[in-house]
Amino acid sequence: MTLQQKIMNSFIGKVVRKDLAFLVKGGLPVPTFVLEYLLGQYCASDDEEAIRMGLEKVKEVIQNNYVHRADAEAVKGKIHDLGKYRIIDKVNVILNEKLDEYQASFANLGLTGVPVSSQYVKENPKLLSGNGVWCIVTIGYISGEDIRVRWDIQMLKPIQISNIDIHDYIEQRQYFTTDEWIDFLIHTVGLNPDTLNRREKFITLSRLLPFVENNFNFMELGPKGTGKSHIFQEMSPYGVLVSGGDVTSARLFVKMSGNREILGLVGYWDLVAWDEFEQQKGRNVDAVLIDTMQNYLANKSFNRGKATHEASASMVFVGNTKHTVPYMLKSSHLFESIPTSFIKGAFLDRIHLYNPGWEVRMLKKESFSKGYGLITDYIAAVLHELRNKDLTSLLQSYAKFDSSLSERDHLAIRKTFSGMVKLLYPDGNMTQEEAFEIIDFAAECRKRVKDQLYIIDETFKAEPAIFKYVNLKNGQEIFIETLERINNSECCQNIPVKDNDEENIEKQDNCEEKSKKQRIHKLMEKRLSFRLGQTGVSYKSLFAEYLNDAKTIIIEDPFIRTFWQLKNLTEFISMLTETRPVEGLKIHLQTWEEEEKVPALIDDLEDIKDDLTNIGIDFTYEFRDFHDRCIKTDTGWIITLGRGLDIFEPYNKFSLGALQQGKRKCKEFTVVYSKDSKIV
Structure with a gap:
């Protein structure tokens, strides 16, 4: 059964083909969750004819009921002529104290001061948040004399699912493998999982953590066009995206109206996302806002007016980087592009996760999903419900982190671990390997914050944190390092370590470690x-010195078959020609192929043999059925390869990686070098 079939079987009526919203949306400024709400009603099917008819119905609803600002007067005329009319618009409500009534305003229709029943407000308090809620509204028109307000809200329904069965959602997890579930979630957020590797999928799904964890402080900086703000803008009616330059303390926390304190955005939403969180010339940030923000990020509470308020809204900061990662690691720091007022240790130390946005590829046409995923509104409601679960204590049964980590370090790792478990393993069923995969990711994302704090704030150097933990399942000590420091070890700035811990110094300082190896x-x-995703790896760095004196090299790899695998083989042999004399060298390949495809493979191998004969290499091959992959030499070295020669992620044929292996991203793999004691 394919993944798409499993999705339809497990979540029938709750899924939609993810490309349909783009087909309907066109240039309309309507959030995806609004369109998918309608698509879920009319297009939740895998029957093409039903989808076609459903699309026509949705287009009809959008055409007839969605209010374009340019057509506002025409819509008012329809309401007047028909007596009532149903519209789709963004509604905001305020309390008019003088008249002692709630009044609604409509973003596109342009109406203000329309009385609305207090019952609607009690059922949907986000209407008062000041940011508006998308609703389906039936508006009536009252004729006659001496009418104060002629517009009458007869029905108001926010576009969001009212209730879900969270237990049913959790129960369906058992029918998917972990890889299938991850791909399912990637489809759900609107992306094509086939264009992402596993690490990129983790980075993408971590954007959901603020939806699923209370008071989660998230930051992602990266190049333009990678979809950083897409999820926060389109994903959920429980979150709000605001422009970072337009946020004030009153709007975010509490607005004072006479003696009354009106709660701001954090009191109504699961998360508040700051978009374009970067330096802007001529715009200063209110100092009160920063102080209030710091207190809220640390304590989940804030003081405004006479009272102390508490809230559970997560805080998200997304923005663009100005320079490349190597430049920032060498010359500045990874927070350089955010507003200067926020570049201080007291604020940044409260960030639980720094997502490496520079690792996500720029979105292209093939980046978007054309498969089935959960209706955005449904998954949003699921994530909202899962906020009630706290799995932070689960970490202590797997790992014990070094005592040098601060409590904020520990909390950040625990919260990230809790959120990722809720996303990937909502039923709690995960292997030890899967649990430690999340732990390593959580610790790395926190270490990314801490490494930059040493550069930004000298006081953090006094108590350096060693990011390591003991695996409580096997007793192994694991050191954590960020991928960008591994990939740019030659240029990254040193970070402080404990002076009396030579082992930690060697493991933490990649630059020093590389020079020692040389x-x-x-x-x-x-x-x-x-x-x-690691870079800087090549066949030369892996094999050259171990093969330098060999006169016979045996390559055992059952997967030298396809064009790319044969290309890997020729690149390996090319490396030998560049690093050592090859006259008289014998290379023997042992591989395997299906019987009907063997003749074509023999033709390719014979071409390679003929070419190598011209430079003095004796190339031979044989076919046998086996699984292990290694390289053996007559000097006694056995190099065991977890992936054989197939260690690189796919790369663009016109990229530098096509010419330089060190520029390519790697798959996850291991290499073991051992000496055969029988050969002297």
Whole structure:
């Protein structure tokens, strides 16, 4: 059964084909969750004819009921002529104290001061948030004399699911593998999982953490066009996206109206996302806002007026970077593009997760999903419900982090771990390997914050944190490093470590570690592990020195079959020609292929053989059925390869990576170097 079939079977009536919203939306400024609310009613099917008819119905509803600002007067005329009319518009409500009534205003229709029943406000308090709520509204017109307000709200329904069965959602998790569930969630947020590797999927899904965790402080900075703000703008009626330059303390926390304190955005929404959170010339940030923000991020409360208020809204900051990651690591810091007023340790230390937006590819046409995912409104309601669960204590049964980490470090890692478990394993069923995958990701995202604090605020250097933990399942000590420091070890600024801990100094300082390795000429038995997305790796760096004296090299890899796998083989041999004499060298390949495809593979291998004969390499091959992959030499070295020669992620044929292996991103893999004791 395919993933799409599983999705339809498990969530029938709750899914929609994700490209349909784009087909309907056109240039309309309507959030995706509004369109998918309608699509879920008319297009929740895999029958093409039903989808076609449903699309026509949705288009009809949008055409007839969605209010375009340019057509506002015409819509008012319809309400007048027909007596009542149903519209789709963004509604905001205020309390008029003089008249002692709630009054609604309509963003596109342009009406203000329309009385609205207090019952609607009690059922939907977000109407009072000041940011508006998309609603389906039936408006009537009252004729006659001496009528104060002629507009009458007869029905008001916010566009959001009123209730869900969270237990049913959790129960369906058992029918999906972890890879399938992750891809399902990627489809749900509107992206194509086939264009992302596993790390990129984790980075993308981490954007959902503020929806699923209370008081989660999230920051993502990266290049333009990578979809940083898309999820926060389109994903949920429980979150609000605001322009970072337009946020005030009154709007965000509490507005004083005489003696009354009117709660701001944090009191009504699950998350408040600051878009374009970056430096803007000529615009200063209110100092009161920063102080209030710092207190809220740390304590979930804030003081305005005479009272102390508490809220559970997560805070999200997304913005664009000005420079490349290597430049920032060498010359400044990873927070350089945010407003200067916020670049201080007291504020940044409260960030739980810094998402590496520069690792996400720029969105293109093929980046978007054309498959089925959960209706945005449904998954939003699920995430809202899951906020009631707290899984932070679960971490202590898996890992014990070093005591040098501050309580804020521990809290950040626990909250990220809790949120990712709720997203990926809502039923709680995960393997130890899956749990530690999340732990490593959570710790890395917090370490990214801490590394920059040492550069920004000198006081943090006094108590450096060593990001390591003990795996409580096997007793192994694990050190955490950010991928950008691994990939740019030559240029990154040093971070402080404990002076009396030489082992930590060696493990934390990649630059020093690399220089030490360069001074070691004796070949050693060892094991190397490489992370998904790591760069700077090549066949030369992995194999050259171990193959330099060999006269016979045996390559055992059952997966030298396809064009790319044969290309890997020729690149490996090309590396040998560039690093050592090859006259008289014997290379023997052992591989495997399905019987009907063997003749075509033989043709390709014979072409390689003929070409190598011209430069003095004796290339031979044989076919046998096996699984393990390694390289053996007549000098006794056995290099065991977790992935064989297939260690690189797919790359653009016109990219620098096509010419330079060190520019390519790696898959996750291990290499073990061992010496056969029988060969002297």
